[in-house]
Ligand SMILES: Nc1ncnc2c1ncn2[C@@H]1O[C@H](COP(=O)(O)OP(=O)(O)OP(=O)(O)O)[C@@H](O)[C@H]1O
């Protein structure tokens with residue numbers, strides 16, 4: 001639905017050129033909720049702004065619904081933009097317009113009659129749960145309500161695609177959850193393709209189908225969300241995953257923790273698994289078969305992409321051979337096992 | 345004060361209001377579009393034209409640097425061309441408008457700069473044309489600031505009109521100078537000043553009320 005074909009963007013900054021995007025190719029399939037995550041300055045905003053050409057890439061192509069935006073005339077681009085909704089971190093509502101009038105804006109711009117506008121907005125207010133706020137001004141709304149208005153406004157022109165630039169970053173955790181649920185709902189109900197950028201892994205964890213990590217203007221990893229959580233490939237991805245599962249570093253859990261192996265030290269394993277029921281029998285079996293004990297340092301169950309996923313940190317106590325066998329046993333049964341360090 | 349003095353005062357008040365109202369309207373009608381042009385042609389704005397912007401800015405600054413009293417005298421030929429005469433209330437409207445157009449333009453530009461760039465971006469993302477962005481987003485969102493600026497302009501025009509009065513323009517300034525200064529009638533002078541103060545107060549509070557009506561903070 002959205003395709004970035006080797007796009008690059010270079011800004012002429014005061015202290016030389018800044019390569020905000022460096023040869024990025026991504027494909028956002030139709031109906032997908034696609035997350036792009038990265039640290040501050042990675043180029044996320046620049047990337048999402050390329051999807052409706054608020055920012056024109058220095059080189060490369062941007063295709064939305066099969067149309068190459070770069071080749072369009074200004075008038076064609078404007079009509080293409082009506083098919084691409086966008087919401088922002090700071091909502092960007094007009095303070096002098098009521099909720100109703102804000103949602104009406106894109107329809108007014110498209111020259112719709114006032115009865116058409118009236119008919120289009122009633123169901124939108126319903127959808128975002130703001131029927132009773134119809135005549136309020138943005139200043140009278142909470143952050144979450146403002147973002148709901150912005151979502152309704154973005155949906156007013158019945159777009160095929162919704163772009164979300166840090167849509168929940170200015171909201172508290174509870175409100176974030178409700179906005180994310182609304183986005184998920186819209187994605188299901190309307191079959192809307194959503195491209196969102198965020199620096200919060202929780203957002204990816206709760207609603208995304210696919211995810212890409214951006215670092216210094218490059219995509220360093222791209223995967224479906226489940227695989228991403230189970231087996232992150234890059235160090236940055238592992239950091240994001242650890243942050244998302246609120247994992248404490250092993251060195252905080254055990255004061256005898258060390259990075260490298262020394263004679264007689266025992267490995268600390270991180271075990272990642274999908275589905276709650278698989279791990280316990282396997283751990284018990286491994287303990288029995290290999291004659292080791294598992295000392296659980298930390299355990300966490302998370303819902304990722306609406307699947308249950310478990311994260312365990314254990315230190316394995318036993319004979320050296322047994323410890324090795326136990327590790328091999330778990331791996332053989334499709335658990336993701338990683339040695340994060342050693343304790344003695 | 346005699347009945348004659350009262351009617352003189354009332355007549356002068358009407359002349360002042362006439363000068364202020366007409367030049368206020370003219371300066372808004374020409375100054376606000378000029379302010380819009382100054383704003384949208386700035387670098388990184390929707391119709392950026394850095395050269396045009398700099399040229400306009402220079403002209404506006406130059407116009408604003410000319411002291412009003414000099415401007416008034418300097419443009420007498422122009423005034424004659426437009427108003428048919430260079431003395432009287434109607435003639436005073438020409439220099440008053442000319443002086444306040446660049447003032448209003450800068451004030452409007454400032455009010456438009458206060459409109460968050462995020463709103464403009466949101467409108468662009470909806471496929472708005474530049475004209476739609478100006479009329480549907482920028483001007484409505486800048487309205488409280490514009491009202492504030494126009495209030496300021498009208499108050500300034502009241503005092504400028506008094507100055508214009510001094511060189512034969514009529515109005516309260518003229519009255520104050522002719523009776524108060526030249527014929528040394530302190531009562532009329534004081535009465536003129538009091539009326540001016542009341543006019544300014546009324547403009548100011550009406551402006552504030554109007555601004556509050558459009559400000560949804
Ligand atoms: N208009 C601009 N002019 C010059 N440099 C820019 C401009 N916009 C962005 N940049 C630079 O491009 C890089 C990427 O910026 P971008 O805003 O895309 O990052 P981001 O990932 O969205 O960061 P954040 O999480 O802080 O919002 C940064 O180094 C930034 O300084």
Ligand SMILES: [Mg+2]
Pocket residue numbers: 044045046166
């Ligand atoms: Mg950003």
